[in-house]
Amino acid sequence: MTEPQLTLFSSSLLSKWGFNDGGDPDDWLDWCEAQGIDYTALAFPLLPLVRTHLLPHIEETVSLVEVETSHNPVRVDTVDGADVTEVWFGRAPEPTLTPDHVNIPMSEVLRLALAEAGLTEPPRFDPPLPLA
Secondary structure: OOOOEEEEEHHHHHOOOHHHHOOOOHHHHHHHHHHOEOHHHOOOOHHHHHHHHHHHHOOOOEEEEEOOOOOOOEEEEEEOOEEOOOHHHOOOOOOOOOOOEEEEEHHHHHHHHHHHHOOOOOOEOOOOOOOO
16 A cells, blocks of 8 residues: 655745645645644644755756745745746746656655654644544
C-alpha cells in the first residue's frame, strides 16, 4: 500500500488564495485524525514544505516572499525576472510554473511539523480517537 501524500500545486505560489488560502489542507487534517495526532497542537509546516519540496523542483527562476496575511502567506513575486505580484490578485496573466505539482509523503509532512515545533513525538488527542 502506498503511503498517503500531500499535493502542493505550483500555481498556489501565484495567488493570494493559493495553498488553501493559507489554511491547513483537509488531506493533512484527515490523515492526522486517522493517526490519532492532535493537529490542533501542531502547526501545518507550509513554509518548510514549499522551501524544501516545491521550490527545488520549479524549473523557472523564482523569488519567494513571505506575506503577513490571513491568506496565502508564501508566494513568488518574480518568475524569470518578471514581476508577477499583479497575478496574485488575478489582474495579470498567470505564467506557467513547471512542474505543475509535487507530492510529499505525509510522514515527511509530519517530520517537518515536528521539527518546526521542536517535538520528537506528535501530540495525541486526549482521549485518543478510535483508529479508523
